[in-house]
Amino acid sequence: MESSWKGRVKRVHLEEEFSEVEKAAQALSLAVTEDFIPIISRIKATTSTFGGPKGEVLYAREHEAVWFKGKRFAPAVWAGTPGEEQIKQLKPAVDSKGRKVGEEWFTTIKLEDALTRYHDAGEKAKAKVLELLRGLSAELQTKVNILVYASMVLVIAKALFAHVSEGRRRKWVFPTLTGFNDSKDVESLDDANRMELIGLSPYWFNAAEGSAVQNTVDMRSLFLLTGPNGGGKSSLLRSICASALLGICGLMVPAESALIPNFDSIMLHMKSYDSPADGKSSFQVEMSEIRFPCNWSLIKKPRACR
Incomplete structure (x- = not known):
């Protein structure tokens, strides 16, 4: 019963x-x-x-x-x-x-x-x-705050353990983080704030199983990525952005080795339209949207004015 x-x-x-x-x-x-x-x-x-x-x-x-x-x-x-x-x-x-x-x-x-x-x-x-x-x-x-805090720490610990376990299985690595260099010397600034990813693979593929195409990225400043449709441009941009975000969070990245500067922001920009009410073309709208105060940021902008 x-x-x-x-x-x-x-x-x-x-x-x-x-x-x-x-x-x-x-x-x-x-x-x-x-x-x-x-x-x-x-x-x-x-x-x-x-x-x-x-x-x-x-x-x-x-x-x-x-x-x-x-x-x-x-x-x-x-x-x-x-x-x-x-x-x-x-x-x-x-x-x-x-x-x-x-x-x-x-x-x-x-x-x-x-x-x-x-x-x-x-x-x-x-x-x-x-x-x-x-x-x-x-x-x-009287111990609710302690219990809530302990439960949050437990969730974070379990998530970190799962991340590291999966990262080791996929042969990911912990990146080397570099501090921000505000030197006025352009050449030294580019060298200090460079982002280097060797053996970078899309995070949604398992590189250990050989199912991903690996790339080497050496970014020092602005760069332009071109290629035919379906050539992997967006996949590479997603992989770079994900690696930067994981790296500055202290997590493992999908690469064989990684050198990541301390970005103060990461921006992902999607498609925009013109704004006749403001008298702006689609290009002006996109440029105004990516104008924000930052010292050293990672900006990924696929297909401007598409």
Whole structure:
């Protein structure tokens, strides 16, 4: 039978209530065996082609009760055969309001007593479970912040573990991060803030299985990437942008080795349209959108004014 309180608290915390419920369940099972099973055996032993006796033990979910459901099982002549005594003990089943459930539902006094005992034991166990949970809630109320923080740290730790495990399986590496150089010497600035990715592969492919085309990228300043449609330009830009983002976050990147500067921002720009209300063409809109104050940023802009 269903019990909503089961599984919410370990048995060690309410051993007495668990034992009482088990004893009540055994008494209920015994009552079913003694009062209903002989009738079931009698019905099964009766052979009739049409209109024979029928009967079965069912759990009435709506009423939370175990009853006997049958028809035409009473003998025409009482001769003291097996099962007759149990049939005489049957009485119509009633609901919690004392109303008769139906013509085919039956119970016994012994079964009703066992069922009441089982329900009482279940209610006591349920009350004890609620009491324990309320006590635990009151105790943890002052430690909610600690629990939330610990759960967040656990989620982050699991995510980092999964990232490193998958990265090692795919032969990714931790990058070397370089600090920002604000020197006015253009050549030294380009050398210091260069981004070098050797053996770069798309992060959605597994380089360890040989299913990805690897590239070497050496970026020092502005560069222009050209090629035919379907040649892999967008895939390379996505791979570079993803590697930069993973690198500055301290995570592994999909490359054999990586040197990544400390970008202060990463921008991904998508398709834009003209703005007649502002008197701007599509090119002006795109240029104004990528104008923002930054010292050293990584900007990926595929197909300007497409």
